[in-house]
Structures are given as C-alpha cells and as structure tokens.
Amino acid sequence: MALKAVSIWGYSKALSPPLGVGLANSHSTPIGNQRYDFDKCRRWESCCLGVLAQTATTAVEDEEPNVPPLIDSSGAADGVHQIHKDIIQLPKPLTTIDISSSSSSDGSKVRVAYQGLPGAYSEDAALKAYPKCETVPCDNFESAFKAVELWLVDKAVLPIENSVAGSIHRNYELLLRHRLHIVGEVQLRVNHCLLGLPGVRKEELKVVVSHPQALDQCEKMLSDLGVVKIGARDTADAAQTVASNCARDTGAIASSRAAEVYGLDILTERIQDDDENITRFLVLARDPIIPGTDKPHKTSIVFSLEEGPGVLFKALAVFAMRDINLSKIESCPLKQRPLRVVDDSNQGNSNDRYFDYLFYIDIEASMAEPRAQYALGQLQEFARFLRVLGCYPMDTVL
Structure with missing residues (x-):
C-alpha cells in the first residue's frame, strides 16, 4: 500500500x-x-x-557591537606608503541605521551580504558561493540578517562553525529569531597569513594585530617571533589598520585576499597551528x-x-x-x-x-x-x- x-x-x-x-x-x-x-x-x-x-518570528532589536572603532585612514602619512587601492573608497560596512533608511537593491545582479570589511574570510566564502556576485560588507551579523529581510541584498553568507574554535552561537540564535531560510553551505579552508607593509621582514615586527581567535590559532608562530598581540574586530580590520597606520613594526594576521585589497605583503603563509582549519558558512535567503x-x-x-x-x-x-x-x-x-x-x-x-x-x-x-x-x-x-x-x-x- x-x-x-x-x-x-x-x-x-x-x-x-x-x-x-x-x-x-x-x-x-x-x-x-x-x-x-x-x-x-x-x-x-x-x-x-x-x-x-x-513560521514568523519576532523582530530583533538593534544592537551595538562591542568593538573598538576603526582607525581613520585619513591619518596615514602622505608618501610613506602607497596603497594600490584607495582605502577611503572601499565599501563601508552597513549598520542597522543604514539598513532602516536605505532603499532595496534593483536586483540587476546577485548581492551577497557578509559580516566584516572587504578582504574578510566571510567575503571569500561569499565569492566561493557566488563567484560573480557583488559583495556587501555589514557591520555585524545582525545587519546581514536584516539586509536580506529588507531586500537590500539577495543573500547573506555567515559563519556557523569552525573546526578549531567551534560553533558561532550568536548566529544560531539569529537563525531562530529571523525569518530567513538556509539555502546552501560553504566550507572554506582558512589560510592565515602574516601581512606587513611592503619591504618589511617578519623579524622587524614587534606587534601583530588580528581577531582574537586568529591570534590564538597562530600561537606557536607568534611565540617564536616574540611579538605583542593586539586584538581587532576581525582579520580584515587588522589588515586595514596596518595599511592605514603605516607602522613598519606592526603586522596583521589575515587572508591573502586582504593583502591584495590593502596593498600589503604576505610575509608568511599558512601560519596556523592546525593545518586542517576549516570554517563552515551558511547561505541565507528570504525564500527556501x-x-x-x-x-x-x-x-x-x-x-x-x-x-x-x-x-x-x-x-x-x-x-x-x-x-x-x-x-x-x-x-x-x-x-x-x-x-x-x-x-x-x-x-x-x-x-x-x-x-x-x-x-x-x-x-x-x-x-x-x-x-x-x-x-x-x-x-x-x-x-x-x-x-x-x-x-x-x-x-x-x-
């Protein structure tokens, strides 16, 4: 039967x-x-x-990220370091205020939101999922969810777990509180790179800036260098900080794409303690x-x-x-x-x-x-x- x-x-x-x-x-x-x-x-x-x-869920209240402010790129000394792409003209992260006052996308091509600045690993994941997409940086996870809900973008690509650091519980909570659907996943192998200003050798570094998790995942190499570790809101923010300050004794841990975006040299690649460092991302959309x-x-x-x-x-x-x-x-x-x-x-x-x-x-x-x-x-x-x-x-x- x-x-x-x-x-x-x-x-x-x-x-x-x-x-x-x-x-x-x-x-x-x-x-x-x-x-x-x-x-x-x-x-x-x-x-x-x-x-x-x-099923419908309740709206999420606006939140303010508990992170230090970005360094103003206008403070960089003229002529000290020529960046091949003007940092000031890079797309700025969306905030919840921007989302509430902006108009929606015209849908001419796929727009994909991600959390962080240009050059973040999340942007790499978005480009892996949609190679020809227009990536839209967002100030925090909350803004990425709202950008999709309010038709500012077509999709969002957000991390859900890392093989070393574990699950991102904030995004589990937002999945339940928002009315978006999971329509795909992206697995991205993390390649932490030590970045510095052009011409700098890694032995010259006294300070290394990055997201706290990235610093922890590269503990062995940083201990060997004997540098001071400073936390940043994300890896791309660390790369932008080094490029903006033009300090030769400061390096950043970020992706190879961040080096390209901010005009930095890759001093060493694959510096993470665990080679099998993989982050899993979810692709979110309004419709299943x-x-x-x-x-x-x-x-x-x-x-x-x-x-x-x-x-x-x-x-x-x-x-x-x-x-x-x-x-x-x-x-x-x-x-x-x-x-x-x-x-x-x-x-x-x-x-x-x-x-x-x-x-x-x-x-x-x-x-x-x-x-x-x-x-x-x-x-x-x-x-x-x-x-x-x-x-x-x-x-x-x-």
Whole structure:
C-alpha cells in the first residue's frame, strides 16, 4: 500500500510565541506502523517535493557591537606608503541605521551580504558561493540578517562553525529569531597569513594585530617571533589598520585576499597551528529552495522536547531507524524558559532545577525523501517545538 508523504515545516505544542503556534481539535490517522496527527500539520506547508516554509518570528532589536572603532585612514602619512587601492573608497560596512533608511537593491545582479570589511574570510566564502556576485560588507551579523529581510541584498553568507574554535552561537540564535531560510553551505579552508607593509621582514615586527581567535590559532608562530598581540574586530580590520597606520613594526594576521585589497605583503603563509582549519558558512535567503535528490542534501532543524526520561534518545532514534546520518548536533538553553523545577519526591530531592534546551541538528537527507518527512513527522509527536531551518545541497569541495 502506498504511503502518503507528510511535509514538515514549523510546529509547536506548548512553547509560547514567537517560537511556535499551538494547534487544537486534532485527530490521529494510522500510516504503516506510525500514527500521524494531520490536523496538527494543517499549518505546515504541504507539497510532494518537500517544499519548506518557515513560521514568523519576532523582530530583533538593534544592537551595538562591542568593538573598538576603526582607525581613520585619513591619518596615514602622505608618501610613506602607497596603497594600490584607495582605502577611503572601499565599501563601508552597513549598520542597522543604514539598513532602516536605505532603499532595496534593483536586483540587476546577485548581492551577497557578509559580516566584516572587504578582504574578510566571510567575503571569500561569499565569492566561493557566488563567484560573480557583488559583495556587501555589514557591520555585524545582525545587519546581514536584516539586509536580506529588507531586500537590500539577495543573500547573506555567515559563519556557523569552525573546526578549531567551534560553533558561532550568536548566529544560531539569529537563525531562530529571523525569518530567513538556509539555502546552501560553504566550507572554506582558512589560510592565515602574516601581512606587513611592503619591504618589511617578519623579524622587524614587534606587534601583530588580528581577531582574537586568529591570534590564538597562530600561537606557536607568534611565540617564536616574540611579538605583542593586539586584538581587532576581525582579520580584515587588522589588515586595514596596518595599511592605514603605516607602522613598519606592526603586522596583521589575515587572508591573502586582504593583502591584495590593502596593498600589503604576505610575509608568511599558512601560519596556523592546525593545518586542517576549516570554517563552515551558511547561505541565507528570504525564500527556501525546492529540495532535490540529484545531489547530497542536508536538512537543518531546531526543536525542543517534552519532559521525560529518554526523550532525547527517542528524538535521535527517529533518524537512526531510517538510516539518516546526523552530521551536527548543537544544544542551547531555551531563553524563554531556561530553568524548570522538578519535584522528585521518590528520590528524596525536591525542587531540583534543570535546563531546558533547544537542539539544532543537521541531517544528511533531503526533504524530498519520504524517509526524512516521516522522521520529522514522528519527531513532532513528542517535540514541544519543531522548525525546519532549511534544506540545501552539501558543499563537498574545499
């Protein structure tokens, strides 16, 4: 007997808005060995190809980045160092104020937002995803999300995890709070370079500027040089600082593209302690893509669970029993309800406090496959909240 596929979108049983919508007056219908609640699925998008949608979320309040101000490039001494491209004329990062007052793009070509300055690794990732795109620097992650939502750009490419530094939890939070869809991923091999003014040798350096994570990832080389380390808001900002100040004793750790953008010399390449330093980026858009089966796909979801023993085991088992591999699992405390009190009188402990968590999971399956739809359908039966963040092709080329 043929099985009827159920397309999963966004669902919430008991979680208060904006994370989910409660459904009532439902009935269950048996399908095979599972029972599915179709009335609870009536707010989900239904299509045999597994087209995804997304529930509305609340707007995010403006934030001010806690970073030092950029050095004014106008302070550079005339004639000390000739930069082949005028730093003043480079595109400036968008701020939340710019976004609220600017008009949207004319759509003549793909515009891709990223966090940072020109020459940042995020810009490299954007150009890997869309080689002919127009890249748009943004002041922070929040501005990149809003730029897509307000039609200033077509896409955003933002980091989600690094093989050395771990996950970028801020972007996990913004994925849930904004109404964007994951439509792709980019894996970028990080090549940290030591940059300096033209003609400078690395032995002349006394100070090295970069993002704190980049400094940590190049600890061995920096210790051998015996330099003073100074943090910057990102690697491209460090390169711009060196080019603007024209200080021969100051170097920067940044990408090779940053050296090209700011007219600096590459003194040493691949200076990171771990050669296998890879950052994974997500491509975000206003609309989802139609998932296929012609190439390997990932589906990213977020959910919370009802209370009870073994519920996480049950959640993961819905994928294991269908031979669906999990490539990523991340847990974050649920901010709306970070603690719950449990009175377990049988154990002699009263008013024990436990964290409630959101679980972010990447599964290696397409929503066009019935096995993925059935897995999420079963997960919905005991999940307090469930949302599909996107279904997209995997990036298998470094």
